[in-house]
Amino acid sequence: AQKITQTQPGMFVQEKEAVTLDCTYDTSDQSYGLFWYKQPSSGEMIFLIYQGSYDEQNATEGRYSLNFQKARKSANLVISASQLGDSAMYFCAMREGVGVKTSYDKVIFGPGTSLSVIP
Amino acid sequence: GAVVSQHPSRVICKSGTSVKIECRSLDFQATTMFWYRQFPKQSLMLMATSNEGSKATYEQGVEKDKFLINHASLTLSTLTVTSAHPEDSSFYICSARPTSGRAWGTQYFGPGTRLTVL
Numbered sequence: 001a002q003k004i005t006q007t008q009p010g011m012f013v014q015e016k017e018a019v020t021l022d023c024t025y026d027t028s029d030q031s032y033g034l035f036w037y038k039q040p041s042s043g044e045m046i047f048l049i050y051q052g053s054y055d056e057q058n059a060t061e062g063r064y065s066l067n068f069q070k071a072r073k074s075a076n077l078v079i080s081a082s083q084l085g086d087s088a089m090y091f092c093a094m095r096e097g098v099g100v101k102t103s104y105d106k107v108i109f110g111p112g113t114s115l116s117v118i119p
Numbered sequence: 120g121a122v123v124s125q126h127p128s129r130v131i132c133k134s135g136t137s138v139k140i141e142c143r144s145l146d147f148q149a150t151t152m153f154w155y156r157q158f159p160k161q162s163l164m165l166m167a168t169s170n171e172g173s174k175a176t177y178e179q180g181v182e183k184d185k186f187l188i189n190h191a192s193l194t195l196s197t198l199t200v201t202s203a204h205p206e207d208s209s210f211y212i213c214s215a216r217p218t219s220g221r222a223w224g225t226q227y228f229g230p231g232t233r234l235t236v237l
Contacts, residue, residue, distance in 0.1 A: 035225070035226075037228075042230075043210060043212075043230065043231045043233075044228065044230045044231065045163075045212065045214070045228035045231075047225060047226075047227070047228075050225060091162060091163065105151075105168075106153065106165055106168055107153070107165075107214075107226055108165060109155075109162045109163045109164075109165075110162060111161070111162045112161075112162050
């Protein structure tokens, strides 16, 4: 079963507008971490933002914020004031299995969302 | 920020040959490194977890005899694709988790290696 779901294969946003990229996840662990990465056409993976399952406040990093709704198991990425350079693939990822299940301590990725910023 | 390098960035080889890809953490030590592969227009699929000084842990469906992983030091892990075939052509990405620092250990990714097997 897929652990991370990103239901938007492709998204378009007007430059300077805000956009929300959806991510839902599935885990039975109480302690886990959620990440968002950006992958431009060059292929490098760029870390954007992190949210721990016990963090009470939503994470923010500059123009990026993570809308964390634990009960719904969702971790949506909000990009404010979109820029042309934001056009890329965006991956939601989860780390689970820390501590007891050390063999499962790994980061797995969702299918990704392709974001295109329109001038 | 933390830097991870990969070498080579691009390799083209003939079917049947072996290819070694290096992953180095340049400014931090990494007890654990991860190897992913990514097909065009798809997500990253975890292949294996590499731990310094011990055998790698492979994900289900990944052939350990075909994808040899060696994590010989706290800054270097290698992936060798043995007897490569065209279906092994892919984008291989490594990531490294710092040994010390933030408890949840953000993973830092290398720039990737594009393997083309003719």
